[in-house]
Amino acid sequence: MTDTLLLAAILIPCLIIAIVFHEVAHGWTALMLGDPTAKEQKRLSLNPIRHVDPIGTLLVPGGLALAGLPVFGWAKPVPVLKQRLNNPRFGMMAVAAAGPGTNFILAAIGAIALGVLAPMLAVDSGGEPHILITGLFYFISINIFLALFNLLPIPPFDGSHIIEGLLPPSAARAYEKIRPLGFPLLFILLVAVPYVFPEAGIVENVVLPPVDWAMQRYLSLAELIAGE
Numbered sequence: 245m246t247d248t249l250l251l252a253a254i255l256i257p258c259l260i261i262a263i264v265f266h267e268v269a270h271g272w273t274a275l276m277l278g279d280p281t282a283k284e285q286k287r288l289s290l291n292p293i294r295h296v297d298p299i300g301t302l303l304v305p306g307g308l309a310l311a312g313l314p315v316f317g318w319a320k321p322v323p324v325l326k327q328r329l330n331n332p333r334f335g336m337m338a339v340a341a342a343g344p345g346t347n348f349i350l351a352a353i354g355a356i357a358l359g360v361l362a363p364m365l366a367v368d369s370g371g372e373p374h375i376l377i378t379g380l381f382y383f384i385s386i387n388i389f390l391a392l393f394n395l396l397p398i399p400p401f402d403g404s405h406i407i408e409g410l411l412p413p414s415a416a417r418a419y420e421k422i423r424p425l426g427f428p429l430l431f432i433l434l435v436a437v438p439y440v441f442p443e444a445g446i447v448e449n450v451v452l453p454p455v456d457w458a459m460q461r462y463l464s465l466a467e468l469i470a471g472e
Contacts, residue, residue: 254375258383262347262390263319264295269346271322273339278330281323295319321400333409340405347391354384355462359469388458393451399426 268290271282282288287295300318329335358380365374395403400423408416438446 266343267322269342273342274324277335279328337409340402344391347387351384351387355465359466399423
């Protein structure tokens with residue numbers, strides 16, 4: 245129980261920071277491109293209370309962590325009105341990309357901090373990895389997973405808005421019609437299929453490899469800074 249509580253104490257703040265900055269980045273980008281909706285609704289704040297969704301930010305990621313599955317979550321979406329953007333087509337792509345982009349930047353900051361602190365705080369007095377080192381490791385991995393997960397071209401994720409902006413107008417309109425099917429499709433692909441057909445290995449073979457690859461790149465940055 246103590247280990248579980250310690251893991252939760254590490255994961256929850258990391259996830260909240262990753263999600264809040266992700267959402268605020270959407271709002272600030274929309275503001276710069278002409279849509280002040282997020283500002284009007286006071287969603288440009290870093291106060292997590294304005295962004296936290298009890299289920300998506302706390303219960304779901306906590307349950308996934310306890311089950312040993314990849315940790316992800318979501319916050320209350322920052323409101324963006326496409327028609328208020330100066331250039332709706334480009335604007336939605338830029339707003340969508342801002343969230344994952346911010347998570348990649350946060351992961352880089354975490355890697356730099358890990359590289360600086362690791363030589364000094366490698367282990368604690370009991371010979372276990374220092375809690376700050378463990379926290380930074382999870383901080384990096386959560387931000388990478390959140391970024392890549394949101395780049396999936398499945399509505400309503402950020403990747404779907406990027407794909408929609410790249411498609412010809414007629415194809416984009418057709419693609420937009422499948423938006424209501426996004427979450428059911430995601431549930432089928434990542435929960436139902438792995439449960440019924442565990443040998444399919446969708447999470448292990450499709451979702452995790454790019455996360456692992458990116459994680460190794462960030463850890464290499466940390467090692468470079470640590471002088472290893």
